[in-house]
Amino acid sequence: MRAEGQEMPLVLRLQDVRKVCKDWKTFSSDDPFMIVPHSEANVRSVRQYPIETDPPDHTDYRALVEPFFRRPNDADYQLGMQQLVDEALAAAAIPDSVDVVSELALPLQSRSLARLLNVDDSEANLWISWGTHVFKEGDGVSKGAELSSYIREKFEAAEGSEAHDFFSVLNRADFQGRKLTLEEKHGFANMAFAGGRDTVIHTVSSIIAHFAAHPEGLDFLRQDPARIITATEEFVRYVSPLTAIVRSCPHSAKVLDAEIAPGGRVGLCWPSANRDETAFTKPDEVVLDRSINPHVGFGFGIHKCLGAAQARLIIRSLLQALCNQIEAIHLIEAIPEIEQESSFERQVGFKRLRTSFKLRSSQHF
Amino acid sequence: MARITYITPDGQQVVVEASSGSLMTAAVQNQVDGIEGACGGVCSCATCHIHIDAAWMDRVGPAGDAEAAMLELEDGSTSASRLGCQVPIRPELDGLTVRVVGR
Numbered sequence: 335m336r337a338e339g340q341e342m343p344l345v346l347r348l349q350d351v352r353k354v355c356k357d358w359k360t361f362s363s364d365d366p367f368m369i370v371p372h373s374e375a376n377v378r379s380v381r382q383y384p385i386e387t388d389p390p391d392h393t394d395y396r397a398l399v400e401p402f403f404r405r406p407n408d409a410d411y412q413l414g415m416q417q418l419v420d421e422a423l424a425a426a427a428i429p430d431s432v433d434v435v436s437e438l439a440l441p442l443q444s445r446s447l448a449r450l451l452n453v454d455d456s457e458a459n460l461w462i463s464w465g466t467h468v469f470k471e472g473d474g475v476s477k478g479a480e481l482s483s484y485i486r487e488k489f490e491a492a493e494g495s496e497a498h499d500f501f502s503v504l505n506r507a508d509f510q511g512r513k514l515t516l517e518e519k520h521g522f523a524n525m526a527f528a529g530g531r532d533t534v535i536h537t538v539s540s541i542i543a544h545f546a547a548h549p550e551g552l553d554f555l556r557q558d559p560a561r562i563i564t565a566t567e568e569f570v571r572y573v574s575p576l577t578a579i580v581r582s583c584p585h586s587a588k589v590l591d592a593e594i595a596p597g598g599r600v601g602l603c604w605p606s607a608n609r610d611e612t613a614f615t616k617p618d619e620v621v622l623d624r625s626i627n628p629h630v631g632f633g634f635g636i637h638k639c640l641g642a643a644q645a646r647l648i649i650r651s652l653l654q655a656l657c658n659q660i661e662a663i664h665l666i667e668a669i670p671e672i673e674q675e676s677s678f679e680r681q682v683g684f685k686r687l688r689t690s691f692k693l694r695s696s697q698h699f
Numbered sequence: 700m701a702r703i704t705y706i707t708p709d710g711q712q713v714v715v716e717a718s719s720g721s722l723m724t725a726a727v728q729n730q731v732d733g734i735e736g737a738c739g740g741v742c743s744c745a746t747c748h749i750h751i752d753a754a755w756m757d758r759v760g761p762a763g764d765a766e767a768a769m770l771e772l773e774d775g776s777t778s779a780s781r782l783g784c785q786v787p788i789r790p791e792l793d794g795l796t797v798r799v800v801g802r
Contacts, residue, residue: 349768356772407735563739613765627741628765635772642744643737 335601336676337371337580342599343592344578344677346606348613348630350590354581354602355635361581361600363637364388371578371601371675377469377478382528383521385637391510392636398507398514399522399640402500405450406643412651418445419651423659427691431666434687439538440466442648443531450644451500451526460484461527466535468528485523489516500526530641534648536575536671536683541652543687544569544620546663554622556657565622566649571629572620574605575682577673579633604630605680662692701793705749707732708801722783722797723747733801740784745769747783748776748800755795759786775800 335342345351354361366381367374381387384395405411419442426438444461448454469478492501504519514522545551555561578601587594594600608629609617632639639645667688670681705713705726713732717725726734726747735746742765751759759781762770766785770776783797 349771352768352772564741567738567741567743613768625741626763626765627738628743628769632744646737646739 335371335578335678337599337601338368338373340599342371342580342601343589343594344601344603344606345589346603346610348607348610348628351602351604351607351630352634354589354600355630355633355637358388358581358636360583360585360587362388362584363392363581364584365582365599368582368599369579371580374469378524378528379478379482380517380521380524382525383518384640385525385529386521389636394510395518395522396636396640398504398509399500399526402450402452402503403640403643405452406647411449412647414449415446415647416651416654418442418449419648419655420659423652423655423691427659427693429690431688431690434539434542434689435466435535435684436686438542439535442538442652443534446644446648447526447530450641453499453501466532468531481524481527482520485520485527486516488523489519525640530639530645532683533575534645537569537573537645537649538652539684539687540573540575541569541649541656542663542689543665543668543684545656545660546665546689548620549662551620551622552657552660555653558623561623562650562653562657564624564627565653566646567627567629567631568620568622568624569649570631570645571608571614571624571627573683574608574629574631576604577675577680577682578603579637604633659693660691661694664690664692666690701788701790701795703788703792704796705731705734706796706798708799717788720788722749722781722786722788724784725788726783726799731799733799734783736784738784742766742769742782742785745773745782746802748773749781749783750775750777750779750798750800751781752796752798753779755792758791759795773800774802 335344345354363386366386369386384392387395422438422442426432441462444458448458468481488501489505492505495502504514504522507514555565581600583594583598585596589600608631611617632642668684669686671683671685673680673682700716700718703715703725715725715729721740723734723736723740727736737746738744762781766782770780
């Protein structure tokens with residue numbers, strides 16, 4: 335594909351993608367604003383941490399925030415998330431028609447992020463107003479400055495706080511014997527707000543669209559609770575809402591048949607790897623009980639998605655809530671969100687997905 | 700029923716009895732340090748990487764293709780490596796000792 339004035343090879347096969355991920359010295363992430371195919375220098379002002387760094391710094395940066403991103407492994411946190419999702423779905427099922435993107439997926443993502451970052455639930459109301467994309471409006475106009483102002487205000491307000499929210503903890507954090515700079519903290523927060531936003535929203539919307547088209551799927555899940563787990567991984571594989579992450583080559587490198595000049599870039603194409611027919615049987619189908627599913631929907635290697643546990647918990651809770659509450663989903667209107675690049679276009683989710691939900695007469699299974 | 704001994708990355712021995720599931724689920728249910736099982740057992744996350752005692756390799760068996768491809772790129776991978784999620788608990792594994800690789 336063409337990006338930033340260069341032809342950039344995309345790595346497509348599952349094991350090839352993994353090998354590039356593993357070799358972080360050759361394929362570096364130490365290239366601010368360039369972690370996606372098209373530079374984000376025009377929509378954000380800071381390097382994102384920890385993703386836009388390499389070891390050994392990356393290891394230490396990541397360790398600072400990992401405790402937050404492990405919170406979804408806690409049993410009480412899981413119960414709280416199930417309650418949040420149950421209530422969100424129940425509310426969405428009341429009206430005759432609901433836009434799943436703006437009225438279910440976006441609030442769900444924002445309210446669950448407030449829990450992850452251990453901040454007051456009311457903060458999510460502002461985050462919801464930002465819409466699906468935190469950096470750009472639908473027409474591409476940058477709104478990154480609003481996020482930057484918000485983040486800097488939160489760190490300033492948390493100065494001296496002994497609380498255990500994301501902002502206070504990063505204010506107190508020690509990194510290699512010093513405090514983090516405001517720019518570093520800003521970069522962490524930027525990643526936290528942008529990283530799992532549109533991806534979670536698109537996955538939730540796509541799941542609802544799938545069950546609208548395949549109503550028998552919910553009955554299939556209800557027959558065996560273990561299928562909640564396999565279906566979660568399958569939707570992560572199948573939807574793969576993030577098309578590519580990019581690595582930069584500080585020195586000349588070779589990927590398969592492609593020669594990369596020093597300073598050149600290589601794209602890792604997650605959805606392609608996740609549909610690799612040499613690794614997945616029926617790769618273009620949703621197989622809800624796929625028991626061997628070595629997908630890279632959360633990346634691979636040292637930069638694997640920090641928010642994976644949160645995303646998994648949201649999806650598992652959503653599937654559980656759908657099984658408990660919903661008899662059928664009627665599709666009213668679907669406007670896909672299409673990503674267009676020089677060498678491909680693909681649907682990553684929905685701009686709008688209007689549905690109505692039919693509740694089950696007897697809930698819980 | 701099988702009695703499995705897990706040796707955690709910091710050297711602690713945890714003995715677990717299980718009659719179903721896998722070496723991953725038995726470890727997670729008993730909070731064995733170093734085994735997370737993040738993907739729930741579908742061979743996607745490799746957070747259940749273990750080393751099998753050499754004397755037990757024949758009984759445990761080799762990794763499948765998908766698992767072997769994962770292990771090829773895992774830190775600490777050796778010929779004794781398996782992903783716990785891909786090893787079902789069965790009676791002939793009674794007495795097995797595994798070392799948790801961890802991260």
